[in-house]
Amino acid sequence: MxxxxxxxxxxxxxxxxxxxxxxxxxxxxxxxxxxxxxxxxxxxxxxxxxxxxxxxxxxGLRFRVVPDTNRYVNMDNGLIHRYFGGRDEILPVELRDVLSRDEFQQAYDIVKLYLIYVLNWILKGLEERVKIPVWQLRLVDDLDAFDAFP
Known part of the structure; x- marks a missing residue:
């Protein structure tokens, strides 16, 4: 039965x-x-x-101890530099502006930026006034590392 x-x-x-x-x-x-x-x-x-x-x-999401996010280094030509001028504080409205322009310098940048959007405003439910953690933008520059992240 x-x-x-x-x-x-x-x-x-x-x-x-x-x-x-x-x-x-x-x-x-x-x-x-x-x-x-x-x-x-x-x-x-x-x-x-x-x-x-x-x-x-x-x-389908994973869970485990979140690794030390300080180990994600700032890439010289990463998302932070290409779209946000290398700043350490990025607001949700700035991310939406970049996504709405539909002009991306590298092929997978749109995917990476939307992953950040989905992570923060769909999975975590963050409010609009909460800044995007910069370590997330560093992490998503390496899609394999982002996919393995809990």
Whole structure:
């Protein structure tokens, strides 16, 4: 007999994101003092755990200790120099301006800049007033290193 999870994996109906479902789930979060890396929710009378491993399986994202970001050196001709004049503080509006100009000096620059955009405003949900961490622009200059980053 197939488990509920196996049945879920075999469904072929397209699924849509529902902010309402996520909101109601988060309203039912149970805060706990246990040393664990999971989120817990009360669904009816059942406590449901959502572990980091399940998060990785569902999203495809990795988790582990974040490496020291000071090791990402400033490349002489990296994104920071090509599009932001080598400055250490870059605002979201500046990134959007560069992306909207649609003029890129190297072939993969648009991909690298959009990765920074997705990381900060989709995955991390940063606010517009928060500056882009410069180490991210240094990291994305090496797409292999960026892809391996947790």
């Amino acid at each position: 197939a488990s509920c999870f196996e049945h879920f994996l075999t469904m072929h109906r397209p699924m849509k994101f529902s902010g309402g479902v996520i909101h109601h789930l988060l309203l039912r979060e149970v805060h706990h003092n246990k040393q664990s890396d999971d989120m817990r929710f009360m669904l009816g009378t059942h406590e449901v755990k959502f572990s980091m491993v399940k998060f990785c399986l569902i999203t």
